[in-house]
Amino acid sequence: MLEISNLTHTYGSGPSAHTALGGIDLRVAEGELVCIVGPSGSGKSTLLRSIAGLLRPTGGRITLDGTPVAQIPDDLAVVFQDYSRSLFPWMSVADNVSLPLRRKGQSRKQRTRSAAEALEQVGLASAGSKYPWELSGGMQQRVSIARALAYRPSLLLMDEPFGSVDAQTREDLEDLTLLVRGLHNMTILLITHDIDESVYVGDRVVVLSKAPARVVGDLRVDLPGPRDQINTREHSDFVRLRGEVGRLVRGVRPSQPSAL
């Protein structure tokens, strides 16, 4: 579905140039939920922005369903970390959710219905007439997710989506992501710096190195479903995978026993 080959990106030029991506290769199959983890400053967001067409990478190739990404792809939605800046404060929650649907040429009635449906799916059926800033942070991020869902993207990109909410809300939103992923056969790419989260949510965890980023690990997560915040996190496979991802993120070779 998504194919990335030898993707490189360098910010600036000359002695102050910063190479964020040092040749990324990645293939994502349709319907997969892939988490991308890496240390901070590892170019995770650069990767996401390149896929979204918001940034033109300096080298390499990205294809989506066989078509090279040159501009912003049609069938794609992004959930940003900063929900309070990503939602439009002058519009009601329902209008925020239905606005992108104008791109799909839907009638007003259809848009209203799609928005209401998406809000119900994220558990905010009665919040449509409120304004985003009247809601809590977690609820605002639910609105962002509803906005993406209503758009019915084939690829959903999530950039540190739960980085600005408290731990309890974070778990709720992780479970929401697992719940909605099956709704429209979406492929999801979720960027996070939280190792536990990547293992808990993902079908696959791709680990990036420090900048210039490369893929240093690609692990399949085979946990018994349905996943559950308590039991899954106690599962021996979860604990093992978490350790493996952790070592990869810290740059410790997986075969080496830890220093302790």
Next chain:
Amino acid sequence: MSGRALLRNRVVCGALGVATLLLLAEAAGRAGLFGQDTLPLTSTIVARTVELAGDEEFLTDVAATMTAWSLGLLLTVAVTVPLGLLLGSLPKVEATVRPLIEFLRPIPSVALIPLAILLFPDRLDLKIAVIFYASCWPILINTMYGLRDVDPVAKETLRSFGFGPLAVLWRVSLPSTAPFIATGVRLAGGIALILAVSAELLAGGSDGIGAYVIEASSSPDGLEFIIAATVWAGILGVVTNSLFIGAERRLFRWHTARAGVAA
């Protein structure tokens, strides 16, 4: 409400201050501290001010001033907001025009009225022209700066859904700049009133608050009427300003509410 609580109310406090000042002036006048041909008694001025409210000739003059004010302001908004949006979204063009703006802006607008008198034989055209020149700056500058302040994440969000630059301007940049534009329009409204009356004072003519004042200055008890007309000009300024503030509060509740959360 107890007396102490009343004092905490800003409106009550302000009214109290004004009333005290007026009473002191009245007392000083009656005590003979200054001649009534220098400053008429407060009570006389109040009486004349009330009298003017029923004076048909004066009301026609107020209507003339406010017509020029509203037409001038309307024209300024219609021209300046799109211009500000254009300059704000095209930094290269802005850089080219910037020196011109910096040169024109500090010229005291009132000093341009004699020039405008030569250029515009029609009184209304003249007033609209000087109002435009003076009040375009706050709107232009606020629009440009407001546009620069638009959150890049908000713009990127809409872009990521495949919206083009014009749609982003219309659906994100314009609404989030609107509160800044509104502040610019409010400031411009105050300036426009100054310019309307100044043009009437300098250019003469037969209508407008300024024309009324000039006419009154040639009559024996003119001083009282000049002051009363000035009081009305002040009232008009306060009323229009608070109408603008009220409209801003109502329309941009999201702006103040969000700023309140951030603070």
